Amino acid sequence: LTINNDKEVQARGGTTLLRNLFESKYFIPSACGGKGTCGYCKLIVTEGGGSILPTEELMLSSAEKKQGYRLTCQLKVKNNLKLHIPEEYLNIQEYEGKIVISDPVTSDIRRVGIALSTEDEITYKPGQYVQIKIPGSGESDYRAYSMSSCPDEKKQIEINVKLIPDGVGSGYIHSLSVGDKLDFSGPYGDFYLREDSHRDIICVAGGVGLAPIKSILLHWQRHNLNRTLWLFYGARSTEDLYDHEIFAELDEREAGLKYFPALSEPDEDWTGKSGFIHSVMDKALPGDVNGEAYLCGPPIMIDAVTEVLVSKGVSDERIWYDKF
Ligand SMILES: Cc1cc2nc3c(=O)[nH]c(=O)nc-3n(C[C@H](O)[C@H](O)[C@H](O)COP(=O)(O)OP(=O)(O)OC[C@H]3O[C@@H](n4cnc5c(N)ncnc54)[C@H](O)[C@@H]3O)c2cc1C
Ligand code: FES
Incomplete structure (x- = not known):
């Protein structure tokens, strides 16, 4: 070659x-x-x-x-x-990691912390992903997982992995325990926070699509970015709305954060917004918003949210997304 x-x-x-x-x-x-x-x-x-x-x-x-x-x-x-x-x-590198956290956060999503070997560091932008090597699966032996951690943490990354029934990659990662090793490469992807603008940051997450959005939020907070951050976070039920407490607490402290969690199948004791996240966003986001958007979640959510954003004047070239 x-x-x-x-x-x-x-x-x-x-x-x-x-x-x-x-x-x-x-x-x-x-x-x-x-x-x-x-x-x-x-x-x-x-x-x-x-x-x-x-x-x-x-x-x-x-x-x-x-x-x-x-x-x-x-x-x-x-x-x-x-x-x-x-x-x-050419800057993408290979790493050997060790599992240091493996905690269930919903019935099918695990928060997995991966420490790099002592001499290694990873430099990435908030929103990017790594590819984890899945042993023994032949040709298709890599799967993509977005980093949910703040990029300032260069020696340890965090990913959130949803278990897919019969899923080779998600099944492998869910089977690992603290202390186990795994190989991955990264960083990958052009879904990352653009920092050359002063526009509002409109983040929309559905389910485990929260992972890269959380990285964007943590970076925004750590670096005191002087831009309003809208966080629309949709899940099915309270049980699926993981990390909600972290964002609710941040919402109290950070004047620049506007947090809108919503459940599509709310439990009886849920007092927040109900419905699909694109409808909640449609009602909450002003028509004259000067924003750029970062969307992550299932394809159907991305399509519905994009339609609402475009109707509010956010042009296609200011909308970035990862669908999975
Ligand atoms: C850029 C990018 C970032 C990603 N980040 C994350 C992340 O942060 N967290 C995360 O959990 N996943 C993420 N994914 C998805 C992840 O890469 C895998 O596709 C997912 O874990 C399924 O892989 P698997 O090997 O378990 O399933 P496979 O063995 O590949 O598939 C098993 C079966 O499940 C079906 N299937 C695959 N995905 C789904 C699904 N979502 N719902 C229902 N059925 C499905 C397949 O068609 C197949 O029939 C990301 C994907 C991309 C492209
Ligand atoms: S790796 Fe070739 S199309 Fe996905």
């Missing part, structure tokens, strides 16, 4: 380009673990890639195809290849 017209690395024929790159310590975003469904692993291949495969078609726009983009998790190496890896991917 010739990378960026500069480096040459030996590849294993018959194996995907993505796997070859990982084996040579080039870490490419691959949030779906190589299943061809996230589209994150695309890179420009300038020579030797052959024709685009049917399994790549859906994830590549016609403009990307013209530019030479390929889904590296689908493309198998059969001959010499020339490719381009963007500069920002």
Whole structure:
């Protein structure tokens, strides 16, 4: 493989380009673990890639195809290849971590603290994610998890992991105990707080989508950012609204925080807002808000919230999201 017209690395024929790159310590975003469904692993291949495969078609726009983009998790190496890896991917590193916290926060979500080995530090932006190596799962052996910790904590990260029935990655992480080791790489992703503006920060979280939003909030608080932060946090029931006490307490202390928790299936003793988070936001957010938005949660929530934001004049290019 010739990378960026500069480096040459030996590849294993018959194996995907993505796997070859990982084996040579080039870490490419691959949030779906190589299943061809996230589209994150695309890179420009300038020579030797052959024709685009049917399994790549859906994830590549016609403009990307013209530019030479390929889904590296689908493309198998059969001959010499020339490719381009963007500069920002070259800073992604591999880490060995040790579990230091593994606490259930709801019936299916665990808060997991991972300490880096003593000589390591990780530098990331609030909102970004890591990819955890899932042992023994063959080609699709990485899963993406957003950091919920404040990026100032460079020696330990925290993630929140929702257990998916029969889920390989979430099942593995839920099975780990304090003291166990795991491998991961990062940081990844362009979902992170933009700091070159004075606009209001509108954060919307659904369920475990709270993780990267919490990182943004902790960073905002730690650095006393002089911007109003709107936090809309939706969950099904009180039991699912984890970390609510932390935000409620912050809401009391921080004049710049406007916190709106809401339950879609409220319990009898819930005195807060009820309904889907996009409706709650629609009522609470003024029409003339000068804001930029960070959304994380299930696709259906992201779509509904985006519609409300656009109706309030927040343009598409000021809305960032991670859907999962
Ligand atoms: C950028 C990014 C950040 C992410 N951050 C987080 C995070 O902070 N916390 C977190 O818990 N997850 C996060 N995810 C999702 C995570 O990467 C995995 O996709 C998730 O844990 C499922 O992986 P698994 O291996 O357990 O399930 P798999 O073994 O991959 O899937 C098992 C089965 O469950 C289905 N399935 C997969 N996901 C879901 C779902 N959400 N609901 C219902 N069925 C599903 C699959 O289609 C399959 O049939 C993130 C994803 C992305 C892309
Ligand atoms: S499409 Fe997800 S890793 Fe390739």
